[in-house]
Amino acid sequence: MTEHPIRVAIAGATGRMGSTAVQAIANAQGLSIAGLLVHRANEGVLESLDRFGQVYVDPQTLIDTEHPDVWLDLTTPKSVVRHIDLAIAANIRPVVGATGYSDADIARWQAEAAKASLGGLICPNFAIGALLMMRFAKEAARWMERAEIIELHHAQKLDMPSGTSLRTRDAMGVDYDVPIHSVRLPGLVAHQEVIFGGVGETLTIRHDSLSRESFMPGVLLACRRVVELNQVLYGLEHLLW
């Protein structure tokens, strides 16, 4: 354990996840906010975020000025890749919450961080229930013949398929194709079903995030524990089981 609070930069601080994480980290023991990265720092944004930490619009300026211990990224598929490249280059431990990166991005982050034994976590889903859903799907995949995934999200989600569905398919480790179906509708938050088919039976494993609070215990766990790692791990489950 470090004696001083772990200083976390939060990228995407005005977003649905980012604004919830700002509140959670500001109130968390052992963590402090090192700086907040936003897309556009207008008056309203500054007014709402000023009391939590210094607000930046340029990631490199935040890095050079604040030297955070951890970079928590909750931005978008377009910006997360550049941010994580910059963080790793500056020896800042990444916690990748945003989704929409490629397998090649993951491989590059792991390889670059390995050169400096830098710890990091790529977390397509921070919710404990979602991690359990993936674990149970992995177990069911050993016994059932076929499976398909339905992921359902709010209509504003930018990436498709979701990071969680891709991670689930990866974790199941089967040698047949697992189709992923994406639903985007108002009223939804974040939901997933893994449906297995066998002879005369089906098994459905479903998880529902009903609010973004569901992700916060996982966000705090990742920010606290990433400083103990010396490699970049894909999936928060690596800290749990």
Ligand SMILES: NC(=O)C1=CN([C@@H]2O[C@H](COP(=O)(O)OP(=O)(O)OC[C@H]3O[C@@H](n4cnc5c(N)ncnc54)[C@H](OP(=O)(O)O)[C@@H]3O)[C@@H](O)[C@H]2O)C=CC1
């Ligand atoms: N790992 C997990 O458990 C979870 C992951 N997610 C992922 O987190 C990400 C964010 O989701 P959500 O909060 O719903 O999305 P939002 O659109 O609400 O938030 C994204 C935020 O990023 C900001 N942003 C965009 N580009 C930049 C940039 N270049 N620099 C700084 N900030 C930027 C946006 O600002 P502006 O609006 O001004 O453009 C916005 O505030 C998504 O990738 C989503 O898939 C979501 C939930 C759970």
Ligand SMILES: O=C(O)C1=N[C@H](C(=O)O)C[C@H](O)C1
């Ligand atoms: O955009 C979201 O909302 C979510 N994104 C993540 C994903 O792509 O899997 C995690 C969760 O499903 C919510």
